[in-house]
Every structure is written in C-alpha cells, then in structure tokens.
Amino acid sequence: MIRNMTALAALALATPALAAEPVLAPGEIVAAAPKADWVAIAPSDLLVMDLTPDAKAKPRRVVIQLMPPPFSQGWIGNIRKLAAAHWWDGLSVNRVQDNYVGQWGDANGEDKTKARALPDGLATMPEGDYILRIDANRNAATALAQGMARLALEAAMDASGDLKSNFPAGDSFAELTAHAGGWPFAASGANYWPVHCYGMVGVGRDMPPDTGSGAELYTVIGHAPRHLDRNIALFGRVIEGIEHLSSLPRGTGALGFYETPEERTGIVLVRLGNEIAALPAYEYLSTESATFARYADARANRRDAFFIRPAGGADICNIPVPVRRVK
Amino acid sequence: MIRNMTALAALALATPALAAEPVLAPGEIVAAAPKADWVAIAPSDLLVMDLTPDAKAKPRRVVIQLMPPPFSQGWIGNIRKLAAAHWWDGLSVNRVQDNYVGQWGDANGEDKTKARALPDGLATMPEGDYILRIDANRNAATALAQGMARLALEAAMDASGDLKSNFPAGDSFAELTAHAGGWPFAASGANYWPVHCYGMVGVGRDMPPDTGSGAELYTVIGHAPRHLDRNIALFGRVIEGIEHLSSLPRGTGALGFYETPEERTGIVLVRLGNEIAALPAYEYLSTESATFARYADARANRRDAFFIRPAGGADICNIPVPVRRVK
Numbered sequence: 022m023i024r025n026m027t028a029l030a031a032l033a034l035a036t037p038a039l040a041a042e043p044v045l046a047p048g049e050i051v052a053a054a055p056k057a058d059w060v061a062i063a064p065s066d067l068l069v070m071d072l073t074p075d076a077k078a079k080p081r082r083v084v085i086q087l088m089p090p091p092f093s094q095g096w097i098g099n100i101r102k103l104a105a106a107h108w109w110d111g112l113s114v115n116r117v118q119d120n121y122v123g124q125w126g127d128a129n130g131e132d133k134t135k136a137r138a139l140p141d142g143l144a145t146m147p148e149g150d151y152i153l154r155i156d157a158n159r160n161a162a163t164a165l166a167q168g169m170a171r172l173a174l175e176a177a178m179d180a181s182g183d184l185k186s187n188f189p190a191g192d193s194f195a196e197l198t199a200h201a202g203g204w205p206f207a208a209s210g211a212n213y214w215p216v217h218c219y220g221m222v223g224v225g226r227d228m229p230p231d232t233g234s235g236a237e238l239y240t241v242i243g244h245a246p247r248h249l250d251r252n253i254a255l256f257g258r259v260i261e262g263i264e265h266l267s268s269l270p271r272g273t274g275a276l277g278f279y280e281t282p283e284e285r286t287g288i289v290l291v292r293l294g295n296e297i298a299a300l301p302a303y304e305y306l307s308t309e310s311a312t313f314a315r316y317a318d319a320r321a322n323r324r325d326a327f328f329i330r331p332a333g334g335a336d337i338c339n340i341p342v343p344v345r346r347v348k
Numbered sequence: 349m350i351r352n353m354t355a356l357a358a359l360a361l362a363t364p365a366l367a368a369e370p371v372l373a374p375g376e377i378v379a380a381a382p383k384a385d386w387v388a389i390a391p392s393d394l395l396v397m398d399l400t401p402d403a404k405a406k407p408r409r410v411v412i413q414l415m416p417p418p419f420s421q422g423w424i425g426n427i428r429k430l431a432a433a434h435w436w437d438g439l440s441v442n443r444v445q446d447n448y449v450g451q452w453g454d455a456n457g458e459d460k461t462k463a464r465a466l467p468d469g470l471a472t473m474p475e476g477d478y479i480l481r482i483d484a485n486r487n488a489a490t491a492l493a494q495g496m497a498r499l500a501l502e503a504a505m506d507a508s509g510d511l512k513s514n515f516p517a518g519d520s521f522a523e524l525t526a527h528a529g530g531w532p533f534a535a536s537g538a539n540y541w542p543v544h545c546y547g548m549v550g551v552g553r554d555m556p557p558d559t560g561s562g563a564e565l566y567t568v569i570g571h572a573p574r575h576l577d578r579n580i581a582l583f584g585r586v587i588e589g590i591e592h593l594s595s596l597p598r599g600t601g602a603l604g605f606y607e608t609p610e611e612r613t614g615i616v617l618v619r620l621g622n623e624i625a626a627l628p629a630y631e632y633l634s635t636e637s638a639t640f641a642r643y644a645d646a647r648a649n650r651r652d653a654f655f656i657r658p659a660g661g662a663d664i665c666n667i668p669v670p671v672r673r674v675k
Contacts, residue, residue: 076403119591120546148656193518193663219447219571229656244546244571244665248650251657264446264598271591323575329475329556330578336520336663338571 046325050316051306051343058310060203061347062086062303067294068104068257070125072114072265073287081286083262084294084303085222086344089202091153092215093256095146096224099235100256104293106140108236113285114269118277120243123266124225125288126236139236146232151251152212191334194247198337200308200317204258205337207250215255218245218338220263224254242267245338260303260344302347316343373652377643378633378670385637387530388674389413389630394621395431395584397452399441399592400614408613410589411621411630412549413671416529418480419542420583422473423551426562427583431620433467435563440612441596445604447570450593451552452615453563466563473559478578479539518661521574525664527635527644531585532664534577542582544573545665547590551581569594572665587630587671629674643670 045053066089072081087097103109109126116124129135192198195207198216207216215221218241225237232254240259259266269286272279279285294300306313320340322331372380393416399408414424430436436453443451456462519525522534525543534543542548545568552564559581567586586593596613599606606612621627633640647667649658 117595119594151657191518191520193520193661193666194659195661228653247666248647248655248659248662250659252650252655267446268444268595268597270595320575323579326555328575328579332521332575332577334520335575339520339574 044324044326045319046323047316047319049325050312050319054306054310054312058307058312059304059345059347060307062260062305062344064294064297064300064302067260067300067303068100068291069294069297069300070109070291071289073289075265081262081265083265084260084300085257086260086303086305087257088204088215088255092204093150093224093254095144095150096233096235096254096256099143100238101293102140102143103236104291104296107290107292108137108140109288109291112137112288113282114266114288115272115285116239116276116278117242117266117269117271119271121241121246121277122239123242123269124237124239126225126238128282128285130237139234143234145234146254148230148232150232151254152214154211192336194250200313200337200340200342203305203308203342205340205342207247207337212251214251216245216337217241217247217249217255218258218341219243220259220341221255222257222259223249224256226253240266245336247338260305261346303344304347306343308342313342316340371651371653372646373650374643374646376652377639377646381633381637381639385634385639386631386672386674387634389587389632389671391621391624391627391629394587394627394630395427395618396621396624396627397436397618398616400616402592408589408592410592411587411627412584413587413630413632414584415531415542415582419531420477420551420581422471422477423560423562423581423583426470427565428620429467429470430561430563431618431623434617434619435464435467436615436618439464439615440609441593441615442599442612443566443603443605444569444593444596444598446598448568448573448604449566450569450596451564451566453552453565455609455612457564466561470561472561473581475557475559477559478581479541481538519663521577527640527664527667527669530632530635530669532667532669534574534664539578541578543664544568544576544582545585545668546570546572547586547668548582549584549586550576551583553580567593572663574665587632588673630671631674632672633670635669640669643667 066087068085068087070083070085072083074080087100112125112127114123114125115128116122127137129137192207194216196209198205198207200206205216205218206213208214217223220240222238222240224233224235225239226233235256240263242263270284271277272284274280306316317335317340319325321335322333324331393414395412395414397410397412399410401407414427439452439454441450441452442455443449454464456464519534521543523536525532525534527533532543532545533540535541544550547567549565549567551560551562552566553560562583567590569590597611598604599611601607633643644662644667646652648662649660651658
C-alpha cells in the first residue's frame with residue numbers, strides 16, 4: 022500500500038515542473054524507463070503453456086514467471102520435474118470460476134483408477150512453507166537472508182528488527198505490503214508471504230494438511246482473493262497470455278468446474294522457457310528502481326488528464342509489476 | 349474493511365459452539381438466512397441487457413441493479429430515458445480490456461456524422477455528483493438524510509459528527525469503507541462515494557469536465573480499479589450474467605477496444621426490468637441484517653475446512669453483497 026510516501030514526494034519535488042510538460046500516466050512513466058531499470062528473466066525461470074488453438078485457429082500461449090528463492094522452492098522443484106516429464110501435455114483447463122480462478126491439470130486426478138501417474142521423486146512440502154519468517158537478526162546463515170528476504174527486511178523493519186511504526190498503513194489483510202525483488206508481498210509480525218494478485222499462479226491442493234504437489238495449478242482471474250494468502254502456495258505469475266485463461270467460458274458446475282469434457286480447453290504442452298524455440302526474451306521493471314517508485318506513485322495518485330481526483334493510495338494489487346518483451 | 353469488529357465477535361460468542369456443528373462457509377451462512385433478511389429489488393430498478401446469442405446459440409442476458417437515492421440519480425434518470433427510447437438496441441459491446449472493464453454503447457459515438465442521436469431531455473451532471481457529502485448535523489431537510497446517507501452516518505460517525513476514531517482501519521484508498529443500504533461505499537472526511545468493485549457499472553465519459561450522459565456504460569471485470577472512485581459515476585451493479593461480459597474475447601486495440609466491427613458483440617435490447625416478460629424476481633441480502641454481519645465476518649475470517657489461517661480482514665470488494673433469484 023502506497024500513501025503519503027515521503028520519498029516519493031521528494032522525488033516529485035526534484036523534478037522541475039515545466040508549464041508545458043504533460044503529466045505522465047503510469048504506462049508512460051514505464052515506457053520512459055532507462056534500460057538499466059529493467060531486469061532480465063532467465064528463460065529457465067519461465068513456464069510456457071500452449072493451449073489448443075481457439076475457435077479461429079489462433080494459438081494460445083500462456084507464459085508464467087517462476088518466483089525466485091526463497092519462496093516456494095519445493096513446489097517449483099516439483100513443477101520443473103513435471104514439465105521435464107511432459108506431464109501436463111494432453112491434459113486440460115478444467116475449471117474457470119468467474120471473478121476467482123482458472124485451474125488446469127488432470128481432470129481425472131480425483132479418480133485413482135484414471136488419474137495420470139505423477140513422476141517419481143516429487144517433494145512434499147509442509148504448510149509452514151506458505152510463509153517465510155523474517156530473520157530479524159539479519160544473519161546471512163540462511164537462505165532467508167538472501168534476495169527477497171533482505172529486501173523485505175530493508176523495506177519493512179527498522180534497525181531494531183521491529184516492523185517500522187511509520188510504514189504506510191492501509192492494507193486490509195496484513196500489517197504492511199510492499200514490492201521487493203520484482204514481486205508483491207505482505208507481512209505481519211515477523212512473517213511475510215506473496216499475495217494473490219490478479220495473474221498470480223498457485224498450487225491447487227486437497228484439504229489440509231495436503232499442500233499440493235504442483236501438478237494442479239490455478240491463476241487468479243478476478244478481484245484479488247487475498248483470503249487465500251498463507252493458505253495455499255503461490256509460485257509465479259502469468260506475464261503474457263492471461264487473456265487465454267481469463268476469457269474462457271465459465272464452468273457451470275460447482276466451483277466453476279466444467280460439467281462435460283467437451284467444455285474443457287486442451288493443453289498442448291507445458292515446458293520450461295529454455296526448452297521453447299524462439300521464445301522472446303522478457304524483463305521486469307526493477308521494484309527497487311527510481312522508475313518503479315515513480316510508477317507506483319502515479320498508480321496511487323493519477324494525475325494524467327482523465328483524472329480529477331488522485332486516490333492518494335493504492336492496494337498492492339493495483340500496482341502490478343511491469344513486464345515486457347525485450348525490444 | 350472488516351477487522352477485529354467487536355460486534356461481530358460478540359455475535360460469534362452468542363452462538364453456542366456445538367462440538368459436532370460444522371463451521372459454515374460464507375455461502376452456507378447466506379443460504380441459511382431467514383427470509384426476513386432479504387430485500388426485494390423492484391423490477392423497475394433493474395436494467396436488462398440481452399446480448400446476441402453466443403456461438404452455441406445460448407442466450408446472454410445481463411441484469412443490472414440501479415442504485416437507490418441519493419446516489420447518481422441524474423445519470424440514472426438519463427439511463428431510464430435511454431432505455432425507454434430503446435436507444436441501445438442494435439448497438440454493441442465495443443471494448444473488453446483484460447483485468448479492467450467491458451464497455452458498451454455506440455461504437456460510432458466519437459464520429460458526429462455516424463453517431464446515433466441521443467433522446468431529448470438528458471440531464472448534464474456536475475463532477476460534484478460523483479461524491480456525496482455527509483450531513484454531520486443529521487438534519488432531515490435534505491435527501492442526504494434519507495436512505496443510504498442515514499445508514500452511512502450511523503456506521504461512520506460518532507455523536508459529534510466526526511468520523512469514528514475507532515472505526516476499523518485498513519482500506520488503501522479511503523479513511524473507511526462500509527456496506528449500507530445494500531451497497532459498498534467508501535468515505536473520507538465528510539465525503540462518501542460508491543466504490544469500483546467487480547461487477548459495478550459506471551458511466552463512460554470524455555475528458556473532464558465531461559461527466560458522461562449514461563449512454564456509454566462499462567462494468568468492472570478485474571481487480572477493483574478503485575483509482576476510478578470519485579472520478580467517474582457509478583450507478584449500479586451486475587447481479588446476474590456478468591460472465592457474458594467478463595468472458596468475452598479481449599480487444600486488441602488501445603484500451604481493449606475491438607479493432608474490427610466483426611469482433612464486437614451485439615446488443616439485442618436494453619429495457620427496464622418491468623418491461624421484460626417473465627423476468628425472475630431478485631432480492632439482496634440486507635447489509636443491516638445479522639446474517640450479513642456473520643457473512644462478512646466469515647469472508648474476513650475463513651474458518652471452513654479448506655482454510656488453515658483466517659485472514660483477519662478483508663477489503664470491501666472481497667465482501668460482495670449476496671443477490672439471488674427469489675425462490
């Protein structure tokens with residue numbers, strides 16, 4: 022949540038306001054970002070899903086970015102194995118529930134006589150892995166001190182290791198939210214976790230204590246269902262092609278499952294990005310860049326010509342991290 | 349935003365917890381509501397839009413509930429005139445932008461040589477009508493003292509007319525949010541306004557100070573774009589058939605506009621509900637009922653079997669007002 026951010030206000034003041042200078046919309050700020058503000062996404066950190074072509078024979082490709090360490094690495098390890106085994110090929114999108122999720126995997130997964138066998142060697146993760154604990158002592162001995170955890174510490178905690186009391190308030194689900202390492206997360210107390218924004222991808226599961234293997238996957242296609250945060254594993258986000266899932270017909274069965282096999286959309290293949298020929302290169306806007314700070318401020322305070330009253334704030338899911346094909 | 353609500357906690361305590369009693373999911377709480385907790389929606393407060401049948405010849409009907417006074421009555425008056433004139437018949441859905449809005453009206457509206465003429469007598473509303481001012485003195489002399497405004501006062505303000513300092517905090521866009529009179533709204537200072545939750549319907553407009561006539565309409569089909577609050581007029585919500593708009597193919601032009609006429613979805617007719625033969629009766633769950641309080645608490649604190657950690661809060665758009673056909 023972004024509100025009354027002093028650093029951003031200072032940024033704005035530092036920019037001379039020429040009378041003729043147009044106020045940039047968030048997308049225009051992103052388009053003007055220097056190349057150095059963009060971070061390359063390794064093809065091996067992409068999961069590509071090709072659905073069967075649509076009614077007009079147009080291809081439907083969905084590109085998913087996997088989260089970096091330390092998040093959800095157990096599930097991501099399984100997902101890499103499933104992709105290597107071509108496990109999803111020939112399966113289908115089985116559920117599309119309006120304003121909630123689209124879900125794909127084995128439509129017969131609940132029926133042991135028909136279910137497709139999982140590859141050997143998949144890990145089983147504990148529920149505790151839905152959340153990471155902030156290392157208040159900032160010791161470098163654990164993976165938590167690396168990458169996103171370090172950024173989270175810097176963003177969220179003061180020198181004594183407490184959550185900053187002056188951190189902008191205003192999220193409905195957590196003590197604070199912030200972007201770090203290119204991803205949205207929330208934190209309360211010493212715990213933090215990724216959040217269910219539009220397009221985030223998670224691991225379907227049965228009733229607790231099951232945590233899911235990574236074979237059954239879903240993505241958010243409606244208002245952020247943040248009540249799922251900390252209750253289910255998120256492992257990535259759709260960076261291209263979400264419309265191929267969000268615009269599918271809604272299932273008319275319970276929870277939006279399709280009632281007949283004919284209604285399902287087939288999966289041609291799922292592969293890691295490094296196994297796809299001629300895949301474009303992708304990059305995301307560094308959430309630690311000055312451009313991202315200006316972009317987030319502009320999302321929270323729209324000043325472009327259409328708007329008459331800047332909101333003065335935004336929830337974290339209203340500030341999606343920009344991702345683009347490399348030019 | 350619902351968090352730590354003392355009244356709700358008291359409600360929960362007042363319910364004997366039998367060992368064998370299952371914890372109800374939000375939908376189960378709503379299903380068990382007594383008839384008295386439901387409020388009938390007058391057919392004359394519904395706007396029915398029939399789209400052309402889909403590729404499988406299935407009908408596509410969208411049912412919209414109009415907001416009650418004191419909100420947006422100028423635009424709603426225009427919309428009633430436009431429906432009476434059959435103005436939308438034969439027009440189309442012209443824009444579907446993923447994770448944002450679907451929009452319908454006159455595809456040639458920007459071209460004065462081709463635009464369909466508007467009926468005579470449409471009102472022009474000022475930007476000030478996007479917002480209502482809370483009457484801190486609670487005088488009954490104005491329309492604001494009626495209906496939703498009274499409920500807003502009771503919910504949001506203490507006896508001295510100030511916003512309650514202990515009102516649950518945590519919205520990212522406003523000082524407080526609450527449901528009243530069956531609708532979601534936000535408030536800051538002495539102002540309040542309806543919010544852009546999923547399925548809410550608003551009035552498209554040109555650049556300010558244009559406020560739109562009500563001829564060009566849109567509905568939210570993604571994460572709540574709350575930055576539009578107070579910048580554009582909301583006048584209703586889709587209560588049935590949102591999937592006929594949210595699952596349409598996304599437009600590939602700027603802002604999700606379709607690039608060719610063939611991509612648009614035709615509108616067969618738009619009428620007020622009282623002009624539609626055999627329209628089902630609809631009712632909404634009173635937001636002032638004990639059932640709604642339990643439902644909102646359950647949305648904010650999921651305790652049904654799937655969940656392991658209740659969120660402890662919810663943003664207002666995560667607590668949609670239940671609407672159903674009368675049995």
